[in-house]
Amino acid sequence: MEPFDLLQSLPAIAPIIGLTITAIVVLALDLALPESQRRNIALVTAASLFATAAIMLAFWMPNADTEGLYWGGMIRYDILTWVFSVTVIIGAAITALLTIDVVGLNRRGEFYLVLVVSTLGACLITGAADLIMVFLGLETVTIPLYVLAAFRRDDKRSSESGMKYFLFGSFASAILLYGLSLMYGFTGHTNLYAIAEYMQTDAFQVNLIPVLIAIALIVVGFAFKISAAPFHFWTPDVYEGAPTPVTAFLSVASKAASFALLIRFALTAFPPSLAINGAEVQLFWTNLAAALAVISLIIGNILALAQKNIKRLLAYSSIAQAGYTLIGVASLAGDGRETAVAGIAYYMLMYTFTNLLAFGAVIVFSNATGKEDIKDFAGLSHRSPWLALGMTIGLLSLAGVPPAAGFFGKYFLFQAAVQSGLTWLALFGILMSIVALYYYLVIIKVMYVDKSEDADKPITISPVYGWTLGVVSLAIVLLGSFAVQPVFNWVLQGAQMLFANL
């Protein structure tokens, strides 16, 4: 191992340093500010997170010289880490802005502290290259999320949601941990790259079956985290019960981070070249991912059709979105693997913006009306044309209609699938996306066509929400048209770097 160089190693944990500082600042502000000024904590949190993301974007893009393993092999810093970290941090910043007028969450310093810590954990796992770091990072993401979900102590649904999330989440963590411990047991290494190296050598003498069991356990653990069916049972209840900004955050951050880790895990520990007793291991996990994708697409999309509550609908839609992304994971083994990695990264980036926009519109709406059912959105285009337009852009992006970014997101994944010889999976995904279009269009129809008794009561949007949702909408449209080239270029470079080392 090379001698330790602090200056070189710092960029690898730059986001983590930025987030830690943010956390301390937030804590201090909570003590220092009088009650009347605490609303500003949200703004400070968001500003600090945006600054971290901006510095990363401007100065610390990894290149061929700086990418590699750092901090004793705990963290790998490459473009994939970088892209996913920026995604998660921006997602957290937008979430902070979206909480600013939510009674019970704003003016509470500890809320923002927990939010930032969860983001920190997400940044850790995007680069985690060691089994210890993997588990540590995952728990640093999830434990704060349990707290956030149950943040409204006096609200029964919120407590129930936190409890459910905790029970399912710790169950999943235990399964994952068992899988990780098996991996360590077979190889005697904790570093993913060392494990991969060892498994390629002749010294590695294990039957195929135990390795497959370990893979299955790990995949199941991840499936819980990304709410892929059939491990999705917590999702609708937790999404519905948790405070809406928390739902928004947990639907994007933990999902993005888990996918980053899943890619790294799949490709480093079980690379395409790995064969045990002559059997190709990759076939096993790609088939597993394909099966999960199919089940998630069916369950997510079909059950979403029947939902009456907007948050439950978005919960099922997020199960379906996990299914689309899993199409990318299933394509990781074939010729389309570079497109697949880039596609997953792009998908998670655009999905972060998209889901936050959709949830942001729900937050504004329920702040003003106190309602969350789909039928309550009737007449929204009269009550607040801009909010209706923002929500429409979000839903179109989820549905994958241009010029919203979702079109490219889905397209990249489908192309990866076709390139990897999974044309049937791409066709299946595309047919399910038509089912999905139905329920998204129904919401749009309700907003634009249906009449409501409250049609003459306008909904006002406060400036912070107006600017946040406006900029996010614009970002989605740009990501789907003019900005798609540079962003895709980044993620594709990240993918190529990843494979250069395999």
Place this chain on the structure above:
Amino acid sequence: MTVPFPVLSLIIFIPIIVAVLILFIPREQRDTIRVAALGAAGACFALSLFVYISYNNSVADIQAAQAAAVQAGTNIGTAQFNATLAYTEYVEWLPQLGISYHLGVDGLNAPMVLLTGMVAIAGVLVSWKIEDRTKEFMAFFLLLVAGVYGVFVAMDLFVLFFFYELAIFPMYLLIATYGWVKLREYAAMKLTLYILIGSVVALIGAIAMVLTAANFFSSPEGAQIFEAAKASGLLPASAQPFSFNITQLTLAAENGAFNVFGYAGVDGLTFARLWFPVVFIGFGILAGIFPFHNWSPDGHVAAPTAVSMIHAGVLMKLGAYAALRCGVQLMPEGAQIHLPWIVFLTLINVVYGAFIAFRQRDFKYVIGFSSVSHMGLVSMGWATMNMTGMTGAGLQMFSHGAMTALFFGCVGMVYDRAHTRDIPSLGGFIKVMPWVGIAFIIGGLASMGMPGLSGFIAEFTIFTGMFQASPDITLSIGNFTLSNYYSIIVVLAAIGIVITAAYVLRVTSQVFFGEFDRAKYPDVGDITVRERFVLVFLGAPLFIIGLMPAVMAPMLQTGIQPVLTLLGGG
């Protein structure tokens, strides 16, 4: 042919920019919004007309270039296709995935661009009186127009899909929000899902096609062709094997990349044979091909007048155009195998559509089903795979576009005043609305193929083309073979024309002639100057094409020539 400004991008982006600007105009200023929308539509029409006329002026040069390509002798079809392209714009969009923002006009889409410009203006004008959320209506309408323009001028398969999907959503909202109350939600959803299923399945076909072409160009034999094409300027110097550029895919098709047996591990299967029906019928759904025509009458009836006009007038052509461009042009071998049976579907379209139209009580449903019938003729024209028939199909696309927009305009004007479309309860309207009555009769005459009007030229050439093609076409499925049967199909299709005459005359006599009941319709009066302008504007091309087909036919022929070369004719 070049101009100092990107004329096609302007045509696409003017409506988009104006649509966004309209969102910022206060909603009370309805007239400002209307004028802005009309300005955008007018500017696009002016540019479309400019493109059309200057393209038409260069037809002789293009024919010379195509003849030169035959002399040169290599990659004739691709070279001929490149020769027809004008006003091309080529910007790399996602070079890693072979996607480029590539636009161009050729002989096939230039008339369609002009048609879109005409119908867009007419659509804005007939929607002048919409008072409920005018702002949203005009903004979505302009987005729809931009999407339609984009599909017609796209010369990159991906960009074509991009604009295709872009057009679908505003259409949904326009129908669902502003349509006929009884049917709009059902019809809008049905239409959207039908069209989307067709297009996304075709999109998977397109990705598979691009991959097959890329594999071909990466093989030693293909790489030679690829490098030679780059050297000769047929392809841009920056081209990669993996590309959605239609020129490059045409080159792959011409060199047999899609005709390799053993595709997908099946012995007797080629790429073209498997995917041609998927792509052709996938796009054919939008052209209302049987048995997937069902969305179209409901959609047309439910839509507000302007959207019916653009939908039946332009969008259905978009399906027929894309079916030709992506289906026949890129997979000629598949076309030769499959079009001989697809022609039966088009026959059902023509005859069955006409019969159903005859049975309708609702004025607008008659026109809706007549579109199904007439669009069947367009697909039938493609199925001839010869110059005469395909030229006829091209003429029919333009002619039917103007004619059906005129019809829907007339229906809308009657309905706005009478508030019913029930044919038996209408009568004598020519007395109070003479302009509408005469316009409808002109449209009707064009529809039944009266000489002197464009419908005659189009239908006559399609039928002639069918007769010419008949001896060359053989359908074989397993041991069953059928040959020389196109002539029988023509005879059967002629029944459709007779029925067309019957329903047009029936509607005309019941709605416009007979006694006018003033007690029943106290407020019905004549139409405004604005509406008269719409009728004249849409009716005039029917005469122009009918009397002087030479303003369009040679242009269409330059567009069809490369397709025929690829099909192996000449």
